[in-house]
Amino acid sequence: MYASSANISERQAAPPPLAISTVIFALRPSESSGRPTLWIPLVRRIREPFLGLWALPGGPPSAVESLQDAASRNLAETTGLAPEYLEQLYAFGGLHRSPGQRVVSIVYWALVQPTEAAMAAESENVKWFRADRLGDLAFDHQHIIDYALGRLRNKVAYGSVAYHLLGEYFTLAQVREVYEAVLDRELDPANFRRELKASPEIVETDKYLQGGKHRPPRLYRFTGLPGLDPDNRSTP
């Protein structure tokens, strides 16, 4: 009775087309406050559906690259950047995500460093937006970005992922600003510093950041693993 299910496994129906998309996060100073905020690059739709609207960068995976390589590639193509952190987010496969044909999207999310992000390529059809001020997006991309933001917040709160949004050297106050921007709440500077100093992945350097109007803060480095798909490091 149930044995026939093994047959079903290999019946070939018309497979839904597959796409890879990537939510790319980087920090940029806010125009108003100057404090770091999250930004996301989007590409303009140049055909129907949703012609003219902004959408996540993406496309079909080529036959000779892994899913992660496809994500990495469309990140490079839209921004010219290499990701500091890249991880699979979720596979979205609802029936009505795209008008007309049904598409299954495997979505990745990436973090890139601000120094690079500042000089990232922009053009008529590629533009960066503040993550909290996106306007109308194509498809279900607003929903996907919300989901990615949730994951980012979760990973920042419980993991050691915030450093991938910073450069090689950073002050503890800069790390705190990243946490505050992502989690959207203020943190006690003294307690936050105590917590970071307890982490073995954060090491002191003998450099200091000069140029402020106050006592120069010490610079630190992150010595944890580079964050390329930690969930899937050994997956073929």
Added chain:
Amino acid sequence: MYASSANISERQAAPPPLAISTVIFALRPSESSGRPTLWIPLVRRIREPFLGLWALPGGPPSAVESLQDAASRNLAETTGLAPEYLEQLYAFGGLHRSPGQRVVSIVYWALVQPTEAAMAAESENVKWFRADRLGDLAFDHQHIIDYALGRLRNKVAYGSVAYHLLGEYFTLAQVREVYEAVLDRELDPANFRRELKASPEIVETDKYLQGGKHRPPRLYRFTGLPGLDPDNRSTP
């Protein structure tokens, strides 16, 4: 320069075929100790590649069902059961997962209740195995199961997912046995009980479990949400 990337998004190459697979967990008493252990149903391959080996239940999604519905369906087809908990695990898309054609598998993981699992359908080509004694599996399915086990452990340790492996009524000691089986270490009964009693999702009933050789323990119920894809509850 980068604007052309928007074109790439829609160039149509031959898309890799898509499959949905499901890792299904249930508790059964161990033959030796009688304590609960994790079991997984597998289906026998009835064609090449890997003819005769055991594999995860799965198949292509039909054009008219969501990915989760497809997972739910092949769960019903192989075991005759409805999942108590069902969540997306990961999309595996390496180039060499399957000899010959490249396949992208979106894998779900499920928990089913032991009362049902005990009477689950078995046949020549569908059989349950202890999760820690599987033997040689087809494709990369051993790797996928290891990954699912890691996720299960993590969710048990930090979430409230263990109850979906139990029936409606359970004693606190039974919950502890589930934790011990999944996490593979012993837990202090008194402290564990204190922790559970602090959780508002676990409520006392006025029933007791009779039939032991000792003081009858009180039965409790879980009042949290049913665990059908909490990550994706509102995703189209």
Added chain:
DNA sequence: TCAGTTATAGTCACAGTGACTCTAACTAGG
């Protein structure tokens, strides 16, 4: 030289938790 600002160290009270002890309530066997 002093005011302003941030860095950095330190203190205190409290909540959560691991290890442990003690009593309650049942069954089984004589």
Added chain:
DNA sequence: CCTAGTTAGAGTCACTGTGACTATAACTGA
């Protein structure tokens, strides 16, 4: 009926991590 054995379940104690807060250090700019 009594006692030993077993698990249920309550409670204690010391330690640790953490939020709130205070105090001092080191710089800049007027």
